[in-house]
Amino acid sequence: MAQRTLARYLIEEQRNKGVITADLKFLIEVVSRACQAISIAIGKGGLGGVLGEAGSANVQGEAQKKLDVLSNEILLDANEWGGHLAAMASEEMDLPHTIPHRYPQGEYLLLFDPLDGSSNIDVDVSIGTIFSVLKCPEGADLSTPEASEAAFLQPGTAQVAAGYAVYGPTTVLVLSVGDGVTCFTLDREQGGFVLTQEAMRIPADTAEFAINMANQRHWEAPVQRYVAEMQQGKDGALGKDYNMRWVGSMVADVHRIMTRGGIFMYPLDAKTRDKGGKLRLMYEANPMAFLIEQAGGAASTGRQRILDIEPDRLHQRVPVILGSKNEVARVVGYHG
Ligand code: AHG
Ligand code: MN
Ligand code: MN
Numbered sequence: 001m002a003q004r005t006l007a008r009y010l011i012e013e014q015r016n017k018g019v020i021t022a023d024l025k026f027l028i029e030v031v032s033r034a035c036q037a038i039s040i041a042i043g044k045g046g047l048g049g050v051l052g053e054a055g056s057a058n059v060q061g062e063a064q065k066k067l068d069v070l071s072n073e074i075l076l077d078a079n080e081w082g083g084h085l086a087a088m089a090s091e092e093m094d095l096p097h098t099i100p101h102r103y104p105q106g107e108y109l110l111l112f113d114p115l116d117g118s119s120n121i122d123v124d125v126s127i128g129t130i131f132s133v134l135k136c137p138e139g140a141d142l143s144t145p146e147a148s149e150a151a152f153l154q155p156g157t158a159q160v161a162a163g164y165a166v167y168g169p170t171t172v173l174v175l176s177v178g179d180g181v182t183c184f185t186l187d188r189e190q191g192g193f194v195l196t197q198e199a200m201r202i203p204a205d206t207a208e209f210a211i212n213m214a215n216q217r218h219w220e221a222p223v224q225r226y227v228a229e230m231q232q233g234k235d236g237a238l239g240k241d242y243n244m245r246w247v248g249s250m251v252a253d254v255h256r257i258m259t260r261g262g263i264f265m266y267p268l269d270a271k272t273r274d275k276g277g278k279l280r281l282m283y284e285a286n287p288m289a290f291l292i293e294q295a296g297g298a299a300s301t302g303r304q305r306i307l308d309i310e311p312d313r314l315h316q317r318v319p320v321i322l323g324s325k326n327e328v329a330r331v332v333g334y335h336g
Contacts, residue, residue, distance in 0.1 A: 004195040006032055006173065006184050019179045023084040023106055024161060027133060031110070032173055032184075032193055034078040035129050035165035038071045038115070039186060042127070042167045051122050059094040059315055060280075067121050068092055071114035071129060085110055086136035087148045089314055091283055095145035096152065096314070105142070108160070109134040109152055111283040116164075117249025126168035128251025132287040133161040149314050152282065156307035162287035166255045174200070174258060176294040181258065202297035203261035206324040210246045210253045211265040218269035222302060222334035250279065254288050254322070258295060263323040265331070267302060277301070277319040281311055285320050298328040302335040 002008075010025040020028075041050050054064040072092040079085055080097070083104035089096040091113045099105050110133055117127035135158070136142075140151035163175035171186035173193050181200040184193035209230055216227070233241040245262070247253050253264050272278045279285050289299030289306035299306045299322035309318060321331050 006175075006193040006195070009182060009184075009195055013177055013179065017179065020161070020177050023108065024133065024177070026082060027079075027084045027106075027108055027110065028161060028163070028175065028177075030078050030082055030084070031075070031131055031163070032165075034075045035171070035173060036186060036191065036193075037074050037078070038067075038129060039165070039167050039171040041070060041074070042067065042121075045124070058092050060091070062118075064092065065115070065118050065121050067127075068115045068118055072112075075112055075114050075129070075131075079110060082106070084108055086140070087142055087151065088112070089149075089152055089282065090114055091280060091315075096148045098142055098145055098148055107136055109136050111152065111287075113280070113283045116251045116284070117247070120247070120249050120252075125249065126166055126247060126252035126255075127249050128164050128166040128255075130164045130251060130284055130287050131162065132156075132159050132283055132290070134158055135160060152314055153311045155310055156281075156286035156289055159286060159290045159307075162290040164251050164254070164287065164291070166251050168252065168255075172196070172255070174255065174291060176291050178294065181291055181295045183258075200258050200295045202257060202292065202295045202324055204296070204325045206257075206261040206263060206327055207240050207242045208256075208260075208262040209242055209244055209265070209327075210257075210262060211244075211267075212246060212248070213244075215269050215271060218271045219267055220269065220302075222331065222336075223265065223267045223269075225334055226331050250284060250288065254292070257297070257323045258291070261324045263327040263331070264320070266320045268319040272317070276317040278317060279320045281306075281309060281316045281318045282314060285318050288320075289322060292322045296325065297323050298325045298332075299323075300328055300332050302332060 084106035112131040141147040173184045183197035185196040230242040301319040
């Protein structure tokens with residue numbers, strides 16, 4: 001049987017199942033080609049001059065790496081001419097990018113974290129791209145970048161597609177159009193993504209957790225309690241031994257959970273309380289929460305389902321607790 005490429009999968013979702021429109025199919029194909037271009041750039045490493053600092057800072061005041069800037073440009077260039085988008089927003093841009101007048105405007109909004117795991121770029125550890133797709137509300141004012149921000153402020157439940165690419169030993173693209181989660185692997189010889197796993201499911205229980213332990217003293221009581229209980233292992237309240245894995249690239253930590261279960265936490269802590277958390281809602285937490293729920297897992301701030309949050313700004317930050325359903329429920333329970 002012929003390989004099921006991403007293109008073929010998308011045709012089936014459109015033609016046979018009617019889950020997606022022709023424009024959304026095109027959008028996902030364009031994003032996948034951009035991810036392939038980013039993967040190739042990353043693969044050159046020190047030979048391609050792509051490592052190191054860009055010498056600039058983004059809107060969150062974080063120093064940008066060359067690859068943060070390059071990945072952002074690849075995604076913008078790939079997506080602005082096709083006529084499928086109304087606007088784009090990114091971690092690396094203060095305001096949304098409106099579509100230049102010389103191109104037609106479409107009905108979708110695309111948000112992305114062009115390069116997730118920036119601190120892992122120069123040390124050859126897995127990094128990735130995260131994206132989220134929304135419908136542009138009818139009559140939205142897109143006349144200026146400032147005005148267009150309002151169109152993006154929709155809860156995660158409104159996402160029509162979300163996905164991420166991991167640039168690791170292999171490059172994978174994990175996608176959901178609201179019809180389960182599918183994993184594609186980049187065929188480096190032929191180019192393009194090929195379906196390698198359908199209907200990804202996250203086991204409800206797990207004995208593996210991911211959290212930055214360096215922040216322990218800043219955590220709130222419910223997370224302190226949960227991590228302490230996991231560390232007590234068999235002898236403690238949870239009655240089993242746990243293992244810890246922390247890559248430090250959300251995409252890679254989430255992909256491990258997608259593959260074999262686990263719980264990932266970047267909870268509210270005293271250090272990030274004023275900002276609302278560490279991770280960004282619109283292009284990190286929401287797309288990941290969408291994928292995790294589509295695979296049978298759960299995603300919460302500890303106090304609220306992530307997908308239910310009504311955003312009030314584009315670069316809003318939120319606490320994130322996601323992964324295997326029963327473990328997430330336990331932590332949420334500890335929050336009372
Ligand atoms: P980004 O590289 O897009 O800024 O995101 C980094 C995020 C996320 O990938 C990761 O889970 C987290 O930041 C790690 O942060 P710390 O190393 O500060 O804990
Ligand atoms: Mn990120
Ligand atoms: Mn990033």
